[in-house]
Amino acid sequence: MRANIPVRTLGGFVAATAFAGASAADWMQFGYDATHSGRNTAETTLSAANVDQVQRRYQATLPKDVDSAPVYLSGVQTSGGTRDLLFLLAQDGTLMAVDAADGSVVWQHQAPGQNITTSAPAIDPGRQYVYAYGLDGYVHKYRVDNGAETTSGGWPELVTLKTDVEKVAGSLTIATSGATTYLYVVTDGYAGDFGNYQGHLTTINLANGHQDVFNSQCSDEIIHFDDSNDCAWPMPGDSGGSGIWGRGGATFDAGTNRVYVATGNGFFDADMSGFNWGDSVLALVPAGVASQGNGLPDDSYTPTNFQQLEDQDLDLGSTSPVILPMPAAHASQHVGVQIGKDADIRLIDLTNMSGTNIVGSVGGELQLLAVPQGGIGMSEQPATWIDGSGNTWLLIANRAGVSGLKLRFTNQNVPFLEAEWNHGGNARSAVVANDVLYYAAACGASFCMNAADPVTGDVLWTSTEHLATLHWHSPIVVNGAIYIVDGTHLHRFDAGDVADDTIFANGFDP
Numbered sequence: 001m002r003a004n005i006p007v008r009t010l011g012g013f014v015a016a017t018a019f020a021g022a023s024a025a026d027w028m029q030f031g032y033d034a035t036h037s038g039r040n041t042a043e044t045t046l047s048a049a050n051v052d053q054v055q056r057r058y059q060a061t062l063p064k065d066v067d068s069a070p071v072y073l074s075g076v077q078t079s080g081g082t083r084d085l086l087f088l089l090a091q092d093g094t095l096m097a098v099d100a101a102d103g104s105v106v107w108q109h110q111a112p113g114q115n116i117t118t119s120a121p122a123i124d125p126g127r128q129y130v131y132a133y134g135l136d137g138y139v140h141k142y143r144v145d146n147g148a149e150t151t152s153g154g155w156p157e158l159v160t161l162k163t164d165v166e167k168v169a170g171s172l173t174i175a176t177s178g179a180t181t182y183l184y185v186v187t188d189g190y191a192g193d194f195g196n197y198q199g200h201l202t203t204i205n206l207a208n209g210h211q212d213v214f215n216s217q218c219s220d221e222i223i224h225f226d227d228s229n230d231c232a233w234p235m236p237g238d239s240g241g242s243g244i245w246g247r248g249g250a251t252f253d254a255g256t257n258r259v260y261v262a263t264g265n266g267f268f269d270a271d272m273s274g275f276n277w278g279d280s281v282l283a284l285v286p287a288g289v290a291s292q293g294n295g296l297p298d299d300s301y302t303p304t305n306f307q308q309l310e311d312q313d314l315d316l317g318s319t320s321p322v323i324l325p326m327p328a329a330h331a332s333q334h335v336g337v338q339i340g341k342d343a344d345i346r347l348i349d350l351t352n353m354s355g356t357n358i359v360g361s362v363g364g365e366l367q368l369l370a371v372p373q374g375g376i377g378m379s380e381q382p383a384t385w386i387d388g389s390g391n392t393w394l395l396i397a398n399r400a401g402v403s404g405l406k407l408r409f410t411n412q413n414v415p416f417l418e419a420e421w422n423h424g425g426n427a428r429s430a431v432v433a434n435d436v437l438y439y440a441a442a443c444g445a446s447f448c449m450n451a452a453d454p455v456t457g458d459v460l461w462t463s464t465e466h467l468a469t470l471h472w473h474s475p476i477v478v479n480g481a482i483y484i485v486d487g488t489h490l491h492r493f494d495a496g497d498v499a500d501d502t503i504f505a506n507g508f509d510p
């Protein structure tokens with residue numbers, strides 16, 4: 001057992017960075033893009049032909065514990081030269097910039113406060129700034145190259161005034177609509193749903209720092225609640241609110257030009273002209289405001305069994321809404337998926353979410369079916385993919401196994417999902433890159449990385465090196481390498497050759 005990382009050297013340069021190739025790509029937010037598709041369309045290095053050659057390059061020890069996924073920016077000009085950087089947010093609110101070549105920390109900043117966060121940061125499309133939630137209740141803006149914080153123009157931006165009972169668990173989302181780029185931040189309660197928290201969406205215009213708030217309980221109020229001006233609960237003895245906590249946070253769909261959030265827990269009375277949206281999927285205009293006035297979202301979906309979900313703590317919003325990419329022949333279709341803790345898949349028409357064209361109506365999904373492998377308590381984010389024949393797939397890895405469902409259409413052109421394969425096990429959120437499915441799954445008492453054929457589920461490669469216990473961790477695949485965190489360790493896997501000569505950095509455990 002050595003306390004070092006072997007890093008290949010070639011002609012005086014760290015060869016681990018060279019494997020990415022000439023056309024480097026980025027992975028700038030959770031799930032790769034604003035739809036959190038989990039699909040890297042730019043990957044060309046790793047493929048089904050060479051994935052069986054992948055091995056771990058390093059296991060780097062991190063100074064803080066991380067319970068989320070990294071994001072990645074290539075070719076950053078730092079004082080120490082050009083680096084590919086990973087950005088990781090620790091549970092204690094420390095944002096770390098890590099050199100992807102060897103796992104060393106380039107810079108770090110902490111915004112301390114109460115409790116924890118399991119959010120992931122997001123990188124500005126201009127590639128100059130990275131945004132991360134701090135435990136002080138604010139989102140902070142840092143330069144990617146040296147970590148210098150912006151403290152003007154409204155920054156840091158307020159997210160919650162109740163850090164004792166509210167946190168950011170979902171990841172940050174960045175999306176552009178027209179000429180405006182927005183940062184989306186969601187809140188929820190802590191484990192146990194204690195205290196009078198309110199799940200809400202804070203939308204920040206990155207051009208001018210202006211923000212808007214949409215509360216999923218008391219949506220007619222457009223403020224950050226505090227203990228002196230709180231949401232009035234409709235039922236005696238109620239506490240807690242409809243938290244928004246899916247791994248991806250808010251989901252933006254350019255096709256409908258809307259931002260979507262899914263709530264879990266909380267009171268629902270929107271079908272009776274109320275302003276409470278427990279266990280619902282809500283659609284808002286890009287600015288994150290109630291465009292119809294009177295606190296109403298643009299559209300909504302609420303399952304008919306919303307009260308059962310609330311009573312049994314089966315949060316509809318335990319995952320973030322999924323936007324299914326549509327085949328070219330069906331380009332007019334806008335279809336989404338919502339999976340809750342009950343492990344039921346709800347296929348939703350994103351242009352008429354309840355089927356009634358009335359906001360607040362109950363029911364109306366296009367299809368309701370169970371996750372093929374089961375998985376009660378599901379919180380893992382699915383991935384989407386379009387195969388070489390133009391078919392759309394939903395790929396689900398969760399604590400009960402892995403499955404692939406294909407989108408099909410009836411003779412009346414109504415979409416539906418059909419399971420093609422599934423196998424059991426204990427897995428975590430999957431991603432797709434260059435037509436290969438990647439996920440971490442249990443192997444003995446720990447976890448191993450896996451690569452599989454997304455059409456058949458056949459496993460193409462399993463790492464011989466093990467990961468520690470995983471919670472909300474999930475991999476990214478970019479520029480020929482797989483990165484995943486398992487708490488205080490960052491792992492890199494790739495298919496490059498290992499040279500005989502090595503240099504060492506802290507943290508290797510072969």
